[in-house]
Amino acid sequence: MKKIEGALTAQGQKIGIVASRFNDFIVNHLISGAEDCFVRHGGNTDDLTLALVPGAFEIPLTAQKMAESGKYDAVVCLGAVIRGATPHFDMVANESAKGIAMAAMKSQVPVLNGILTTDSIEQAVERAGTKAGNKGADAMLSAIEMVNLNKAL
Numbered sequence: 001m002k003k004i005e006g007a008l009t010a011q012g013q014k015i016g017i018v019a020s021r022f023n024d025f026i027v028n029h030l031i032s033g034a035e036d037c038f039v040r041h042g043g044n045t046d047d048l049t050l051a052l053v054p055g056a057f058e059i060p061l062t063a064q065k066m067a068e069s070g071k072y073d074a075v076v077c078l079g080a081v082i083r084g085a086t087p088h089f090d091m092v093a094n095e096s097a098k099g100i101a102m103a104a105m106k107s108q109v110p111v112l113n114g115i116l117t118t119d120s121i122e123q124a125v126e127r128a129g130t131k132a133g134n135k136g137a138d139a140m141l142s143a144i145e146m147v148n149l150n151k152a153l
Contacts, residue, residue: 006149010043016066020079022055029128030078030136037137060099067107074110074143093117110146114139
């Protein structure tokens with residue numbers, strides 16, 4: 001059996017990041033984690049482009065435009081949707097995830113979902129660089145691997 005995997009080296013890759021300004025006290029940590037991961041895996045910060053959007057609901061459109069532009073090998077989507085007292089959480093979480101998946105399928109470019117969907121601020125803090133690691137870094141690592149896997153296919 002032939003096995004194909006993506007290497008974990010970012011050298012020469014160009015990555016777009018789409019991040020939400022809503023809940024920026026969390027999202028800024030995700031952005032920092034993604035940037036740190038990219039550099040630690042051999043990438044150059046000059047090869048990262050950050051696009052800021054109002055909220056998680058707006059992420060998919062910008063991600064799709066970046067993916068289809070031909071300028072980026074992958075797009076990493078970062079945001080934080082924290083459950084409140086209304087069903088708004090479910091709509092934003094579901095539709096942003098669906099839109100990100102559609103952007104990847106339509107563009108045939110890896111578009112990674114690094115949007116936190118948590119029940120509390122405490123859970124978001126844990127996933128933005130404390131107890132549960134940094135999910136921005138995790139999304140970037142997946143992007144790096146997927147770019148290399150796509151090149152190998």
